[in-house]
Amino acid sequence: MLITIPDYYQDFECIADKCEDTCCAGWQIVIDKKTLKKYTKIKGDFRKRMFKSVDWFQGTFKQDKDKRCAFLNEKNLCDLYLSQGEEGFCKTCREYPRHTEEFEGVREITLSISCPEVARILMNRMEPVSFLSYEREGEEEFEDFDPFFYSILEDARKEMIAILQNRDLTITDRILLILGMAHDMQGRMNRQEMFACSDVISKYTTNRALDFVKKHQQKTENKKEEMTFAHTMFQHLFELELLREEWGVLLAETEDLLYRDKENYCKTKKEFINYFKNRTGLQNHNSKDGEPDTMIEDSNCNINITIHLEQLLVYFLFTYFPGAVYDGEIYAKVQLAVYCTWMIWEIWMARWLKNEKSIDLEEMTELVYRFSREVEHSDLNLREIEKILSKKWFLTNKTGCS
Numbered sequence: 001m002l003i004t005i006p007d008y009y010q011d012f013e014c015i016a017d018k019c020e021d022t023c024c025a026g027w028q029i030v031i032d033k034k035t036l037k038k039y040t041k042i043k044g045d046f047r048k049r050m051f052k053s054v055d056w057f058q059g060t061f062k063q064d065k066d067k068r069c070a071f072l073n074e075k076n077l078c079d080l081y082l083s084q085g086e087e088g089f090c091k092t093c094r095e096y097p098r099h100t101e102e103f104e105g106v107r108e109i110t111l112s113i114s115c116p117e118v119a120r121i122l123m124n125r126m127e128p129v130s131f132l133s134y135e136r137e138g139e140e141e142f143e144d145f146d147p148f149f150y151s152i153l154e155d156a157r158k159e160m161i162a163i164l165q166n167r168d169l170t171i172t173d174r175i176l177l178i179l180g181m182a183h184d185m186q187g188r189m190n191r192q193e194m195f196a197c198s199d200v201i202s203k204y205t206t207n208r209a210l211d212f213v214k215k216h217q218q219k220t221e222n223k224k225e226e227m228t229f230a231h232t233m234f235q236h237l238f239e240l241e242l243l244r245e246e247w248g249v250l251l252a253e254t255e256d257l258l259y260r261d262k263e264n265y266c267k268t269k270k271e272f273i274n275y276f277k278n279r280t281g282l283q284n285h286n287s288k289d290g291e292p293d294t295m296i297e298d299s300n301c302n303i304n305i306t307i308h309l310e311q312l313l314v315y316f317l318f319t320y321f322p323g324a325v326y327d328g329e330i331y332a333k334v335q336l337a338v339y340c341t342w343m344i345w346e347i348w349m350a351r352w353l354k355n356e357k358s359i360d361l362e363e364m365t366e367l368v369y370r371f372s373r374e375v376e377h378s379d380l381n382l383r384e385i386e387k388i389l390s391k392k393w394f395l396t397n398k399t400g401c402s
């Protein structure tokens, strides 16, 4: 079995009670069957606590009114761990923040940015992320797995990551290219022309591809339309399952700050971009006025907005794109990566406005992990976003590059 991990995987270490948040509150922790059975056999003083703290019918840990796990003590330490050691953990607790995607012969393990410590690692990372693979014993058989389709997706993802990490291009152009590639691959797939996908991948490595895809970019005619498009896309976040009430408050606040005044949205966006530009005076030579293309080196606060966006795009793309092997939704997976990154950008912008036009890396990191907690930690939410994105297109419906 081939195991794949991001190169910062070993940098993670749980900071436990020093963590500003905890992974043991805000969501239902499902206990795997094997561990649940083990819990019924616990003996001694802890047995009573165990029976009281587990919802045996649902197979989850009970929570208090603040949605804190029944084993989480006031110091944010786990009483189950303190009593039983690591052996006491269920699979979810043992693995978090590791996130695993399984494919035939391949296990891809990432670190979820819903953990503040992981979000910090990623947001402080300036070099392009690479992915490491190694062999481990053991193989699982998958029913109805299409290894050919998976290998095409792997090739496409490799190329998309190379595009996203091409720092000679503006971030907007990188996004357009990966959307274009996915869009055209989806077209081939829908027409049962899987073999032609390899040609699509090669075509998106040429300079010509950018010209084609730009023609099919979803253009907004005026400032009002631009704001309406952003607002409509943002409003979809309200349709998702709410895991923490504070998140609902943050969304409402963001909506009010950004979209209340139709005229001001574009002006705010421009100012937000300039805020990063002006902090250093450095700018990506490819950037155009009014687009999020700033390449900022800020040695004081370590904010390099283009690189943060790149890291988030690579993170979402790497994690979810190969899942298309199970549902064929190639384009929706890429749109999901773009949408999540874009929404984080909008939330950063609202926080910057709220702070009287100021934001630091710590706050940006906080907003990243809070976004991830709400969106990534609910399969329902991820499915809902994909459903929404199968209707909303960042590109027009016409064929792109080929």
Ligand code: SF4
Pocket (backbone or CB within 6 Å): 013, 014, 015, 016, 017, 019, 020, 021, 022, 023, 024, 096, 097, 114, 115, 116, 117, 118
């Ligand atoms: S959220 Fe991350 S750092 Fe915090 S307690 Fe959980 S695993 Fe540790």
